[in-house]
Amino acid sequence: MKVGLFIPCYINQLYPQVGIATLELLEKLNVNVTYPSGQTCCGQPMANSGYESESVGACNNFVDNFKDFDYVVTPSGSCAYHVKKHYDIIPQTEDVTNVRNNVYELCDFIVNILKIKNVNAKFPYKIGVHKSCHGLRGLRLGSCSELVGPSFSSIEDLLNEVEGAELTSLARKDECCGFGGTFAVTEEAISVKMGKDKIKDHLDSGAEVITATDTSCLMHLEGLINRNKQPLKVLHIAEILNSSI
Amino acid sequence: MNHSKAASIFNKDEKKVDWHDKALWFVRHKRDKAVHAVEGWESLRNYGHGIKAHTLSNLDNYLIQFEENALKNGVQVHWAADGDEHNKIVHSILKAHNAKKVVKSKSMLTEECHLNPFLEADGIEVIDTDLGERIVQLAKEPPSHIVLPAIHKTKEEVDELFQEHLGTKPSGGDPQYLTGEARKHLRKKFISADAAITGVNFAIADTGGFVVCTNEGNADMGAHLAPVHIACMGIEKLIPKQEHLGVFLRLLARSATGQPITTYSSHFKKPINGNKMHIVIVDNGRTEQLSRPDFRASLHCIRCGACMNTCPIYRRSGGHSYDATIPGPIGSILSPGKDLTKHSSLPFASTLCGSCSDVCPVKIDIHSQLYKWRQIITKETPQPFVKKASMKMMGKVFAKPMQFERVGKVARWSLRNLPKGVINSKPNVWGKERDLPSGPTESFDDWYKKRTENEQ
Numbered sequence: 001m002k003v004g005l006f007i008p009c010y011i012n013q014l015y016p017q018v019g020i021a022t023l024e025l026l027e028k029l030n031v032n033v034t035y036p037s038g039q040t041c042c043g044q045p046m047a048n049s050g051y052e053s054e055s056v057g058a059c060n061n062f063v064d065n066f067k068d069f070d071y072v073v074t075p076s077g078s079c080a081y082h083v084k085k086h087y088d089i090i091p092q093t094e095d096v097t098n099v100r101n102n103v104y105e106l107c108d109f110i111v112n113i114l115k116i117k118n119v120n121a122k123f124p125y126k127i128g129v130h131k132s133c134h135g136l137r138g139l140r141l142g143s144c145s146e147l148v149g150p151s152f153s154s155i156e157d158l159l160n161e162v163e164g165a166e167l168t169s170l171a172r173k174d175e176c177c178g179f180g181g182t183f184a185v186t187e188e189a190i191s192v193k194m195g196k197d198k199i200k201d202h203l204d205s206g207a208e209v210i211t212a213t214d215t216s217c218l219m220h221l222e223g224l225i226n227r228n229k230q231p232l233k234v235l236h237i238a239e240i241l242n243s244s245i
Numbered sequence: 246m247n248h249s250k251a252a253s254i255f256n257k258d259e260k261k262v263d264w265h266d267k268a269l270w271f272v273r274h275k276r277d278k279a280v281h282a283v284e285g286w287e288s289l290r291n292y293g294h295g296i297k298a299h300t301l302s303n304l305d306n307y308l309i310q311f312e313e314n315a316l317k318n319g320v321q322v323h324w325a326a327d328g329d330e331h332n333k334i335v336h337s338i339l340k341a342h343n344a345k346k347v348v349k350s351k352s353m354l355t356e357e358c359h360l361n362p363f364l365e366a367d368g369i370e371v372i373d374t375d376l377g378e379r380i381v382q383l384a385k386e387p388p389s390h391i392v393l394p395a396i397h398k399t400k401e402e403v404d405e406l407f408q409e410h411l412g413t414k415p416s417g418g419d420p421q422y423l424t425g426e427a428r429k430h431l432r433k434k435f436i437s438a439d440a441a442i443t444g445v446n447f448a449i450a451d452t453g454g455f456v457v458c459t460n461e462g463n464a465d466m467g468a469h470l471a472p473v474h475i476a477c478m479g480i481e482k483l484i485p486k487q488e489h490l491g492v493f494l495r496l497l498a499r500s501a502t503g504q505p506i507t508t509y510s511s512h513f514k515k516p517i518n519g520n521k522m523h524i525v526i527v528d529n530g531r532t533e534q535l536s537r538p539d540f541r542a543s544l545h546c547i548r549c550g551a552c553m554n555t556c557p558i559y560r561r562s563g564g565h566s567y568d569a570t571i572p573g574p575i576g577s578i579l580s581p582g583k584d585l586t587k588h589s590s591l592p593f594a595s596t597l598c599g600s601c602s603d604v605c606p607v608k609i610d611i612h613s614q615l616y617k618w619r620q621i622i623t624k625e626t627p628q629p630f631v632k633k634a635s636m637k638m639m640g641k642v643f644a645k646p647m648q649f650e651r652v653g654k655v656a657r658w659s660l661r662n663l664p665k666g667v668i669n670s671k672p673n674v675w676g677k678e679r680d681l682p683s684g685p686t687e688s689f690d691d692w693y694k695k696r697t698e699n700e701q
Binding site: 007009011012013014015016017019020023035037038039040041043045046047048049050051052053054055056057058060061086133134137138144145146147148149172174175176178179180181183184185186187188189190191192193194195197219220222223224226227 | 248249252253256259262266270277280281283286287555557558561562593594595596597598599600602603604616619620622623632633636637639640641642643644645646649653656657660674675677678679680681682684685687688689690691692693694
């Protein structure tokens with residue numbers, strides 16, 4: 001099984017530790033993982049802002065980098081979802097459909113492809129899970145509060161096996177944090193208010209650390225937490241799963 | 246004013262935002278409890294979606310069938326291409342019966358057509374009889390929600406409004422007292438009405454009948470007391486068969502308020518002996534929306550308001566911030582079809598979280614349609630130069646790995662070395678209330694290259 005690692009643009013530049021944790025974790029799990037060096041961005045920032053046509057170059061670059069892998073794994077539900085859902089703007093060659101079918105968010109890949117739940121991590125803290133929307137309602141990494149059906153969550157499956165970790169529960173378990181890409185800036189007032197409300201819910205639930213499958217949501221929440229000096233740490237789920245403190 | 250600006254004004258009063266958010270979240274929560282108690286809820290949604298899709302694909306036939314059956318029942322049927330024609334038809338019916346006083350139950354269509362001011366201009370009194378609608382009518386405001394029109398008003402505000410208009414005593418916002426007074430006030434209006442106007446929730450092609458859902462019984466009170474009943478409906482209100490109500494009535498009230506069924510689900514078929522019944526069937530842009538393959542499913546909407554209650558943006562910005570007859574997520578995919586430029590900010594008033602699509606009882610892919618409208622809006626309406634240029638630049642940077650590396654390096658250096666005052670200065674909207682991440686010295690690329698070199 002040949003796995004290509006996609007590190008989203010903002011993780012590459014601003015949160016390299018998340019990329020490192022992802023790579024180390026996959027290697028620990030004996031995955032034959034390669035990091036193609038010519039990668040940039042999935043194209044989502046332009047597309048979600050209404051400039052899908054400006055994202056074609058990024059889409060093509062993505063496909064070029066990952067067309068020869070059995071799986072593409074990325075520590076971002078949002079990027080994986082974007083490739084799956086919105087890469088219909090480029091011609092649907094075999095390479096494109098393969099990449100779209102085989103792209104996986106990290107937790108999804110570990111639980112549903114590798115069929116592993118216990119990654120031998122230790123992390124003795126109270127963890128509040130932020131269920132990022134594109135992973136949740138886009139990729140269905142877990143059951144959604146709006147829908148009627150059995151309860152499940154790949155993220156919680158993994159975290160429940162982490163030694164010492166305790167999951168806290170929110171009053172609103174899957175409400176959006178308010179990041180939303182350029183929304184964070186164009187609708188600044190609402191974005192900030194949503195983030196503040198989300199953080200309050202986590203604080204009320206007794207969480208010490210907020211984690212998620214997406215660093216974008218976390219960047220927004222961390223920005224508020226740091227500005228307001230609130231007692232919460234923010235870590236990507238790969239960092240927790242790769243931890244052995 | 247665009248949505249973002251209106252929303253930031255609404256957010257100046259954070260306590261009010263919290264109150265508004267909690268009130269609507271309560272309704273969403275009630276809805277969750279109600280739907281989780283229904284075995285086969287997701288099947289019901291599938292049926293609802295399927296029946297609506299089928300009906301819209303055969304709308305011409307079902308409309309003709311509905312008209313034929315309604316005529317057989319002794320109902321007069323009128324067709325209106327747009328809001329103006331609708332208003333003129335209603336006006337002419339009222340004139341023909343010399344009706345001066347009209348009671349009207351809830352109808353978003355008549356809001357859309359601006360019927361009230363049209364009739365009032367000719368001296369006709371129109372009283373909205375739904376309590377929430379009456380409140381906003383007295384306040385001279387449009388509804389801020391399609392099911393809960395006065396949800397933006399506190400009971401204390403209603404108290405003051407009633408003192409001013411209905412002469413009530415100050416009660417500190419006592420809901421029971423205020424409702425009682427509204428009841429007395431409306432009762433007089435019902436008794437003296439010359440005509441009643443209602444909306445239509447479902448029009449049934451195979452019987453020519455229609456169903457109006459209310460919780461207050463105000464549609465029945467109006468229609469049964471007045472000698473003339475005018476029911477106004479959009480062409481998308483049709484369902485093929487009576488039995489399909491078994492799907493839609495179960496979906497509607499649970500999604501709207503978490504009730505198993507609306508208190509009154511009133512079936513109208515023919516006029517009471519000696520009375521008149523009219524149905525006005527209105528297009529007003531619906532056919533055009535039907536012709537847009539990406540957006541036609543927006544016409545499935547049964548106006549339950551669940552997408553508003555669940556929308557984290559709606560709850561925190563209030564219905565009026567959308568400046569459209571139908572606010573919230575569903576309004577944001579309907580309104581651009583009517584006036585793209587005026588409503589161009591609405592599809593961007595979303596994080597594309599997808600909750601609206603999952604909560605929708607007829608499975609409209611609302612968030613996908615928001616995304617699609619965005620693509621159209623950036624092409625067909627004027628966009629700020631900075632946005633356009635930066636998107637073009639980003640597109641170029643991300644297409645070329647070398648460029649991406651160079652730009653990344655500069656960005657990280659700036660975040661590390663520029664003083665906070667510069668980073669968080671005014672043009673950086675992000676930094677108004679949020680810190681930016683600190684720029685690491687190494688990107689993941691740098692780290693990976695080093696690691697590979699060390700391994701060799």
